[in-house]
Amino acid sequence: MVELDFDVVDLPERDHVEEGDVAPDFTRPLVNEEFWEDRSLSDVTEDGPVLLVFYTMDGAFPATYIWNEIRDREWETEFDVRIVGLSISDPYSHKRLIGERGIDYELFSDPNNTVAVEYGIPNDLDGMTGVSEPRPAVYLLDDERVVEYAWVAEEWPQFPDYDEVEAALSEL
Amino acid sequence: MSETPIMFYRLQACPFCERVTRMLDELELDYRSRFVEPMHSERDVVKRVSGKRTVPAIVDESTGVTMTESANIVDYLERTYGGSA
Numbered sequence: 001m002v003e004l005d006f007d008v009v010d011l012p013e014r015d016h017v018e019e020g021d022v023a024p025d026f027t028r029p030l031v032n033e034e035f036w037e038d039r040s041l042s043d044v045t046e047d048g049p050v051l052l053v054f055y056t057m058d059g060a061f062p063a064t065y066i067w068n069e070i071r072d073r074e075w076e077t078e079f080d081v082r083i084v085g086l087s088i089s090d091p092y093s094h095k096r097l098i099g100e101r102g103i104d105y106e107l108f109s110d111p112n113n114t115v116a117v118e119y120g121i122p123n124d125l126d127g128m129t130g131v132s133e134p135r136p137a138v139y140l141l142d143d144e145r146v147v148e149y150a151w152v153a154e155e156w157p158q159f160p161d162y163d164e165v166e167a168a169l170s171e172l
Numbered sequence: 173m174s175e176t177p178i179m180f181y182r183l184q185a186c187p188f189c190e191r192v193t194r195m196l197d198e199l200e201l202d203y204r205s206r207f208v209e210p211m212h213s214e215r216d217v218v219k220r221v222s223g224k225r226t227v228p229a230i231v232d233e234s235t236g237v238t239m240t241e242s243a244n245i246v247d248y249l250e251r252t253y254g255g256s257a
């Protein structure tokens with residue numbers, strides 16, 4: 001990741017889902033490159049570990065950076081993990097992002113941002129009145145949704161420590 | 173009642189799809205919705221299951237039936253699952 005040479009904003013401290021917690025279950029449209037359908041997080045985790053990536057709305061530059069980096073690292077080929085994303089973007093935008101970034105990952109669509117509230121990571125966007133989205137966050141879950149590894153942004157913008165995520169994946 | 177949910181391929185706001193939705197609801201059938209894009213060219217998944225790119229389309233695994241065209245589907249659902257009263 002390139003070093004970003006500009007000021008970042010500290011995000012307020014708050015309680016959120018952490019390592020050792022059971023990640024709250026939810027059902028939202030899950031988008032793949034061809035269609036979308038309602039799926040629950042537990043549907044996805046029941047087949048094995050899941051890396052749940054909360055990211056900024058599709059079209060914002062961090063979305064591009066995050067998915068390019070994750071795609072290039074090809075974790076899904078090396079580790080027993082299924083990678084899914086979540087943003088407030090609608091399913092049509094998710095389908096476009098999947099195509100543009102050339103990713104095989106499925107993306108949950110949560111326009112009302114209620115999943116982020118459940119996880120304790122909502123981020124009200126300054127200058128976009130009424131728009132709230134998740135803080136960037138990465139959760140590695142086992143097949144019972146227990147959080148094995150968690151990273152939640154403390155600044156805005158901030159990117160996951162991909163090497164740290166990779167280390168957590170190698171401990172699966 | 174079918175054991176496996178009926179897979180229902182649909183397009184948001186498509187009146188023909190809504191017609192199928194109404195019948196599925198009326199018969200209280202268990203179904204799963206898969207939404208596809210307005211562009212026909214982006215509907216490969218529907219083509220793979222039904223041979224056509226049109227929606228609505230249903231796949232009813234419990235009877236082995238795959239079907240397109242809302243009138244056909246509505247007839248089929250009524251014939252198969254309606255009229256038990």
